[in-house]
Amino acid sequence: MEYINLAPVASFIFVITIGVSLLAFSNESLYGKMMLHPYSVSRKKNVFTLLTSGLIHKDWMHLLFNMLSYYFFAFQLEAYIGHWQFGVLYIASLILSDLPSVAKHKNDYWYHSLGASGAVSAVVFSYILYSPMSKMMIIPLPIPIPAILFGVLYLVYCHYASKYSRDNINHDAHLFGALCGVFITIILNPAIIPIFIHQISGGAQSMLH
Numbered sequence: 580m581e582y583i584n585l586a587p588v589a590s591f592i593f594v595i596t597i598g599v600s601l602l603a604f605s606n607e608s609l610y611g612k613m614m615l616h617p618y619s620v621s622r623k624k625n626v627f628t629l630l631t632s633g634l635i636h637k638d639w640m641h642l643l644f645n646m647l648s649y650y651f652f653a654f655q656l657e658a659y660i661g662h663w664q665f666g667v668l669y670i671a672s673l674i675l676s677d678l679p680s681v682a683k684h685k686n687d688y689w690y691h692s693l694g695a696s697g698a699v700s701a702v703v704f705s706y707i708l709y710s711p712m713s714k715m716m717i718i719p720l721p722i723p724i725p726a727i728l729f730g731v732l733y734l735v736y737c738h739y740a741s742k743y744s745r746d747n748i749n750h751d752a753h754l755f756g757a758l759c760g761v762f763i764t765i766i767l768n769p770a771i772i773p774i775f776i777h778q779i780s781g782g783a784q785s786m787l788h
Contacts, residue, residue: 645704672701697752701760
């Protein structure tokens with residue numbers, strides 16, 4: 580109940596994404612209809628898949644990775660940024676992070692993609708702007724690390740997966756989602772820039788002393 584009261588929008592997205600993903604795992608027809616197909620979207624068909632593809636995932640591990648990342652950051656971010664602002668950030672990033680893939684694969688009839696990676700990446704990097712030095716434990720690392728370091732490791736993973744993975748997961752969307760998260764947050768709250776710089780400089784100074 581605490582999450583619902585403090586972060587109703589993040590809670591709704593969390594429940595819907597998990598529910599629809601689980602439903603699609605056992606419904607091949609629904610799974611196929613919801614996947615992003617850049618060839619069709621670029622020809623103004625099935626444009627709705629820019630949204631629906633973010634509600635389904637390749638497998639359990641893909642869903643778990645995205646939802647764990649979302650869980651760590653989304654609920655606190657909504658408390659920082661505001662309810663409707665969080666909704667705008669998530670939905671806009673979900674759509675915008677897919678557009679480069681639509682352009683890149685507009686003539687690749689075989690290409691499909693899915694997953695909330697772009698929007699989750701936006702959430703992670705928006706949170707980092709608000710609290711870059713907050714500590715978190717990441718398995719298998721034995722010590723807590725700053726959120727900003729998690730963000731760097733997150734992008735390294737995304738870059739590696741984009742180059743070497745052979746699946747329907749849109750790993751390219753991670754990078755564009757991260758950029759969306761940063762820019763949309765700054766548009767919604769320009770004052771975040773000096774706050775971010777102050778926290779980084781303060782964190783660096785405390786580490787040196």
